Amino acid sequence: MTETFYEVLRRQGITRRSFLKFCSLTASSLGLSAAAIPEIARALETKPRTPVLWLHGLECTCCSESFIRSAHPLTRDVVLSMLSLDYDDTLMAAAGDRAEAIIETVKEKYKGNYIVAVEGNPPLNEDGMFCIQGGRPFVEKLKETCADARAVIAWGSCASYGCVQAARPNPTRATPIKKIITNKPVIHVPGCPPIAEVMTGVVTYMLTFERIPELDRQGRPRMFYGQRIHDKCYRRGHFDAGQFVEQWDDDPARMGFCLYKMGCKGPTTYNACSSMRWNGGISWPVQSGHGCLGCSEDGFWDKGSFYDRVTGIHQFGIEASADEVGGAIAVGTGAAIAAHAAITALSRLRHSEPQNEKQGENA
Ligand code: SF4
Ligand code: SF4
Known part of the structure; x- marks a missing residue:
């Protein structure tokens, strides 16, 4: 038996x-x-x-x-x-x-x-x-x-x-x-x-x-895998406020600002790292000061440099109002981030909206 x-x-x-x-x-x-x-x-x-x-x-x-x-x-x-x-x-x-x-x-x-x-x-x-x-x-x-x-x-x-x-x-x-x-x-x-x-x-x-x-x-x-890293990230407040690390050793890095501009793929990655964390909940990559590489997403290894900024963010996760605004305005990542930021941190993000900068750099 x-x-x-x-x-x-x-x-x-x-x-x-x-x-x-x-x-x-x-x-x-x-x-x-x-x-x-x-x-x-x-x-x-x-x-x-x-x-x-x-x-x-x-x-x-x-x-x-x-x-x-x-x-x-x-x-x-x-x-x-x-x-x-x-x-x-x-x-x-x-x-x-x-x-x-x-x-x-x-x-x-x-x-x-x-x-x-x-x-x-x-x-x-x-x-x-x-x-x-x-x-x-x-x-x-x-x-x-x-x-x-x-x-x-x-x-x-x-x-x-x-x-x-x-x-x-x-x-x-x-x-x-x-x-x-x-x-x-x-x-x-x-x-x-x-x-x-x-x-x-x-x-x-x-x-x-x-x-x-x-x-x-x-x-x-x-x-x-039902939730974006970005939506549970403890640095999310800095993203919303337009506070970004620009270099690995700058003051924003020391203050724990958002790693979006350093290539963090949290906005397009679905995994439990930011909620369950690693090693018994002690820490996780973003908490250690490095952006998410998006390792739970198909093709992450062939999508260019791990340090390039994410493009093509179309979803907004948990904020319904941001979803609606994002949906109405969304014509690409820049518009989506701008719409979200407009709700949460108008004044600061006007000067540091990430995708617009990226587009400017690429122009
Ligand atoms: S971009 Fe990365 S560091 Fe910034 S809030 Fe999202 S997951 Fe966290
Ligand atoms: S790269 Fe993988 S392990 Fe690291 S935070 Fe992103 S999903 Fe989690």
């Missing part, structure tokens, strides 16, 4: 008290109310464990590095207990033929009812020779492993979009998972790497509720 998640966790030494605490942490990280805690507990107590096979293609393993540093040790231990029993190239103890045999066993025993998580992507040039595993191209292993899966999670921007391996001219033809696996749901969890709690949150949601989270048009779970 197949074990339930709860039985697996108890066998791994996790106490009932820790289990209930985990359910509570899971509910809050998924943005669910306390009413969801018993539902999560019941699901884990009664549902048979869903195996997860974690594959690695062309990548740097930063997604695994992020994942195992999930801020809350309990979450990390519980999620790893759920995963480590099956297959993970970098975390499992087994190696060689014995390790590869695990995939076949899971495929046979859990046909149509296991999840494949993929970190990295397959390179297709020269018959896939740029990524060989067990003596054959990774793309073959990927197709075979996913053949009977219920769903596929694409960890990070490499698996989701291609990322730096796919940068022009993409000599190895590094290819996103979704272009190879076309007959299964593929959930994108992009980022370079993704935030640890986003990864554990997505996999826990899928294992607990046995369903795919609601996705946006880029295939990302809305619960974590």
Whole structure:
């Protein structure tokens, strides 16, 4: 008989008290109310464990590095207990033929009812020779492993979009998972790497509720990628007031002004960095003084310099009035920013409206 998640966790030494605490942490990280805690507990107590096979293609393993540093040790231990029993190239103890045999066993025993998580992507040039595993191209292993899966999670921007391996001219033809696996749901969890709690949150949601989270048009779970970095950024007040860093070592930089003019891609990037932050909520890139690179957006690596200002901002996020004004006036980024700024900081932004300056520079 197949074990339930709860039985697996108890066998791994996790106490009932820790289990209930985990359910509570899971509910809050998924943005669910306390009413969801018993539902999560019941699901884990009664549902048979869903195996997860974690594959690695062309990548740097930063997604695994992020994942195992999930801020809350309990979450990390519980999620790893759920995963480590099956297959993970970098975390499992087994190696060689014995390790590869695990995939076949899971495929046979859990046909149509296991999840494949993929970190990295397959390179297709020269018959896939740029990524060989067990003596054959990774793309073959990927197709075979996913053949009977219920769903596929694409960890990070490499698996989701291609990322730096796919940068022009993409000599190895590094290819996103979704272009190879076309007959299964593929959930994108992009980022370079993704935030640890986003990864554990997505996999826990899928294992607990046995369903795919609601996705946006880029295939990302809305619960974590539904908001712009810019709309939750603690420097947003400076953007609205037209207070910008102009050089890395100027006084505005020391005062923590907005990094828009230094290339921050927060206005066009959807991720949870500005709300969840990194390393247990300690900090995040903008808080460290560097602009967002937009690493959770498709093609971020091929969009010119990380230090060029964003162009083409058409959305305004949370301020309804700014939305309306922006929508009415919007004829491009400059007009949109000007409309927003007109509401929040008329006088200052008149002298420092960023896109107008950019256009002036380009003229
Ligand atoms: S442009 Fe960047 S630094 Fe400025 S408010 Fe937006 S996200 Fe924050
Ligand atoms: S702040 Fe931007 S570049 Fe940095 S991790 Fe978050 S989405 Fe990626």
